[in-house]
Amino acid sequence: MVKTLRPQNYNEVLYVAHYFRKGVTVLMDLSDLSHDEAKQLVDFAAGLVFARRGALGRVDRRLFLLQP
Amino acid sequence: MVKTLRPQNYNEVLYVAHYFRKGVTVLMDLSDLSHDEAKQLVDFAAGLVFARRGALGRVDRRLFLLQP
Numbered sequence: 001m002v003k004t005l006r007p008q009n010y011n012e013v014l015y016v017a018h019y020f021r022k023g024v025t026v027l028m029d030l031s032d033l034s035h036d037e038a039k040q041l042v043d044f045a046a047g048l049v050f051a052r053r054g055a056l057g058r059v060d061r062r063l064f065l066l067q068p
Numbered sequence: 069m070v071k072t073l074r075p076q077n078y079n080e081v082l083y084v085a086h087y088f089r090k091g092v093t094v095l096m097d098l099s100d101l102s103h104d105e106a107k108q109l110v111d112f113a114a115g116l117v118f119a120r121r122g123a124l125g126r127v128d129r130r131l132f133l134l135q136p
Contacts (some may be wrong), residue, residue, distance in 0.1 A: 017118045043108045047115025052087045 002027050010037050013044050020048055026066045070095050081109050090118055096136040
């Protein structure tokens with residue numbers, strides 16, 4: 001199962017974290033964010049993934065796959 | 069035990085992650101980084117901490133405590 005999420009602002013990274021922490025693979029679509037916000041979410045996601053020895057992949061310019 | 073780390077660049081966040089992942093409380097001193105790099109490390113740390121249901125506290129302007 002892959003959960004696709006398209007955060008509308010920085011705070012919505014919490015949804016990404018929520019699913020990821022439950023062991024769900026998340027496809028994170030950052031198309032609706034500014035460049036700066038998108039960068040912040042990628043850094044957050046990197047930390048999230050690193051903590052659980054998961055994997056963070058860039059699928060497209062604004063699309064990232066987080067695997068627990 | 070608290071491990072104090074003072075990253076010199078973005079890549080050195082890996083040392084922070086390494087200790088944190090082992091269950092060590094880390095005091096992260098960002099004094100030597102630019103504003104932008106420091107911001108990136110804080111976002112990374114936020115993700116790291118969130119993944120493990122830990123706590124991220126700001127001790128001082130450039131000093132953060134990561135508790136597993």
